[in-house]
Amino acid sequence: MDPDAGNLLDIQFQGIVVIVGNYGSGKTEVAINLALACRPKADAVRVVDLDLVNPYFRTREARALLAGHQIELILPPATYLHADLPILSPAVAGAIRGAGHLTILDVGGDDVGATVLASLADAFRGQTIQMLQVVNPHRPNTDSVPGCLAMRAEIEAAAKMEVTGWIGNAHLMEATTPQTVWDGYEFVAELSSASGLPLAFITAPGALIGALSDRPINCPVLPIQRQLVPPWLKAETITDGEPDEPGRAPGSI
Amino acid sequence: MxxxxxxxxxxxxxxxxxxxxxxxxxxxxxxxxxxxxxxxxxxxxxxxxxxxxxxxxxxxxxxxxxxxxxxxxxxxxxxxxxxxxxxxxxxxxxxxxxxxxxxxxxxxxxxxxxxxxxxxxxxxxxxxxxxxxxxxxxxxxxxxxxxxxxxxxxxxxxxxxxxxxxxxxxxxxxxxxxxxxxxxxxxxxxxxxxWATNGIGNRSDDSPNLVKSLFLDPVQLNSHNLMLKAKYDRMRREDVRYEAYNTDGDYRALIVSYGTMSRVCRTAIDFLKEEGLEVAMIRPQTLFPFPEEAVRDAAGKAGCQVAVSIEMSMGQMVEDVERSIQGRCPVEWYGKCGGEVPTPEEIMDVVRGMLKG
Missing domain, CATH: 3.40.50.970 (Thiamin diphosphate (ThDP)-binding fold, Pyr/PP domains)
Known part of the structure; x- marks a missing residue:
């Protein structure tokens, strides 16, 4: 990271931000951390759990955390919270139409997950929207620029909306190193030039932020404090200042 | 790759x-x-x-x-x-x-x-x-x-x-x-x-391979079952797998747990160790054949007061644990099976409670 390039951690968005990407690209973790990062300077932040295809590890698992930061989370009705059905609450269209300062839509994976966006076309009409595609080059099918572009085309066709920028989310969970982040940055920078779409930001594990200063990263960096963890790990603590070290050693069986 | x-x-x-x-x-x-x-x-x-x-x-x-x-x-x-x-x-x-x-x-x-x-x-x-x-x-x-x-x-x-x-x-x-x-x-x-029905190929014998599960002759069916049993006994002899965790030193309790549940137990064991309470675990990697000997030996170690089967089911593994331990120490159960996974803190409380009781 280039220390003279201003506060690269200062990420601010307004309006409607739609987070899309392939399965397991990290959309939900990005959506939660982005909402928390934007909250201190935003009048109101709202997150819409639009993941209708994934049965586990959804935004709804972080509802207490988001509520604690006065971030509104739009979910299916409580009765259907564990339903194995794609339930689209009417509150979603309402949240889009009445979008306040910042509304983040966490969409399900692949073109299948993005299909729901097409059904919300009326609500989106006339609004300014950023649709950002999350890319982790360590995931199958998005480990190459053509792979990412193919995924983009499939998502756009299903969503009937266009991707407007990229989020670089290169990581290998607890095996992530600074090199993973640097290589991921170069990958997504290349993707940005190949596609002509801007690189909105990259992510890095909160605990590694301090170790990234040896090489230039010329885009904002969103520190990630993992929230969607399996039961033998603790979610990382969200703070307004320096990120904490992870609470527990990663499971290693 | x-x-x-x-x-x-x-x-x-x-x-x-x-x-x-x-x-x-x-x-x-x-x-x-x-x-x-x-x-x-x-x-x-x-x-x-x-x-x-x-x-x-x-x-x-x-x-x-x-x-x-x-x-x-x-x-x-x-x-x-x-x-x-x-x-x-x-x-x-x-x-x-x-x-x-x-x-x-x-x-x-x-x-x-x-x-x-x-x-x-x-x-x-x-x-x-x-x-x-x-x-x-x-x-x-x-x-x-x-x-x-x-x-x-x-x-x-x-x-x-x-x-x-x-x-x-x-x-x-x-x-x-x-x-x-x-x-x-x-x-x-x-x-x-x-054995496969993949064509006679170059086999010298001209009798074809036959894949079937119908044995109407009772003597033949009994022999077939005895042959299958011998195979299952061979699995028990040759391919039992398990992982032992924290079994080297002395410990007061033994956890038997498998799958992701065992990872929660492992975290609990690490935290209990920090408190000064030593707990060991046998994690069966094969459920059949079950690691009977490993569980028996671990439970029979001097100082081990209780063995607990921790599962995301209502005690289905307990009988295999009991059968393995053969009375060397009491066998208990803890688990949940609605979809919630027991937390490390719950496991710690359970083990502490069993040792007090």
Whole structure:
């Protein structure tokens, strides 16, 4: 990271931000951390759990955390919270139409997950929207620029909306190193030039932020404090200042 | 290929391909549907076959047919789907065909729920179908171990000419971890010409191989069952697997736990150690054959006051733990099976409570 390039951690968005990407690209973790990062300077932040295809590890698992930061989370009705059905609450269209300062839509994976966006076309009409595609080059099918572009085309066709920028989310969970982040940055920078779409930001594990200063990263960096963890790990603590070290050693069986 | 970040379900599909299995028949069900989704793309890329059956009953017999021809074949499903395949599992086992079945368990009984569970322990280890048969049952605790077990399952199935069941809970299928695919686990099939209905080929004997599960002659059927029993006894002698954790020093309690549940227990054991309370764990990696000797020895260690089976089921493993320990110490149970996974703190309280009581 280039220390003279201003506060690269200062990420601010307004309006409607739609987070899309392939399965397991990290959309939900990005959506939660982005909402928390934007909250201190935003009048109101709202997150819409639009993941209708994934049965586990959804935004709804972080509802207490988001509520604690006065971030509104739009979910299916409580009765259907564990339903194995794609339930689209009417509150979603309402949240889009009445979008306040910042509304983040966490969409399900692949073109299948993005299909729901097409059904919300009326609500989106006339609004300014950023649709950002999350890319982790360590995931199958998005480990190459053509792979990412193919995924983009499939998502756009299903969503009937266009991707407007990229989020670089290169990581290998607890095996992530600074090199993973640097290589991921170069990958997504290349993707940005190949596609002509801007690189909105990259992510890095909160605990590694301090170790990234040896090489230039010329885009904002969103520190990630993992929230969607399996039961033998603790979610990382969200703070307004320096990120904490992870609470527990990663499971290693 | 270096490390990639994969969902358990995707990694299971890729591991099967890497192991040389190019035949996959399945029917989607949460929480394992991503295997089918992943392989619908990948099987096409590698020239393999993915056929979605009209039901799990049909899938079971597709497996039987392909396995009987000597093809490497596997399926994946989740609890209710495995129930529907149980008839075929009995037939396949009787006919001695190697095949791999993966069960990414969800809460039951009945339709239950879609969250993680270990409620199919009895079904997997004691037979969900009819007759005297056993499956070779492996239980991974991580996505990497699921990869390894799937790759090893094919040669094990061929060694015993018996189906292998990989028993994972919903978390194994749904969570993401970095994985590698070890090249050294790729083993070519060796014995199929001796039994598979793959044509007479160059065999000198002109009597064809026959794959069947019908034995109307009672003497013949009894002999067949004795031969199957000898095979299950051989599994017990040659292929028991387990991991021992914190068993080197003295300890006051022994946990027996498998799958992702054992990872929660491991975290609890680490925290209890910080408090000065030593607890050990035996993690069965094979549920059949069960690591009886390892559990018996660990429970019989001086100072071990109690053994506790910790499961995401209502005590289904307890009888195997009791049978192994043979009264060397009291055996207790703790678990949940609605889809909630017990936390490390709960496990710590349970162990402390049992030692006080």
């Amino acid at each position: 270096g490390k990639v970040l994969m969902k358990g379900n995707e990694a299971i599909g890729e591991a099967a391909i890497r192991a040389g299995c190019l035949n996959y028949f399945a029917y989607p069900i949460t929480p394992q549907s991503e295997v089918a989704e992943y392989l619908s793309r990948r099987m096409d890329e590698v020239g393999g076959v993915f056929l979605q059956g009209e039901s799990e009953v049909a899938v079971g017999y597709m497996i039987f047919g392909a396995a009987g021809c000597g093809a490497r074949v596997f399926t994946t499903s989740s609890s209710p789907g495995i129930s529907l395949m149980s008839e075929a599992l009995s037939y396949i086992t009787c006919a001695q065909c190697p095949a791999v079945f993966v069960n990414i368990m969800r809460g039951g009984p009945g339709l239950g729920g879609i969250l993680p569970s270990q409620g199919d322990y009895f079904q997997a280890t004691k037979g969900g179908g009819h007759g005297d048969y056993r499956l070779f049952v492996m239980a991974p605790a991580s996505v990497q171990e699921a990869v390894q077990m799937v790759m090893e399952a094919f040669p094990i199935a061929e060694k015993y000419r018996n189906p292998v069941m990989i028993l994972g809970d919903g978390l194994i299928g749904q969570m993401m971890e970095p994985v590698e695919f070890p090249e050294d686990l790729v083993v070519k099939p060796t014995n199929k010409d001796e």
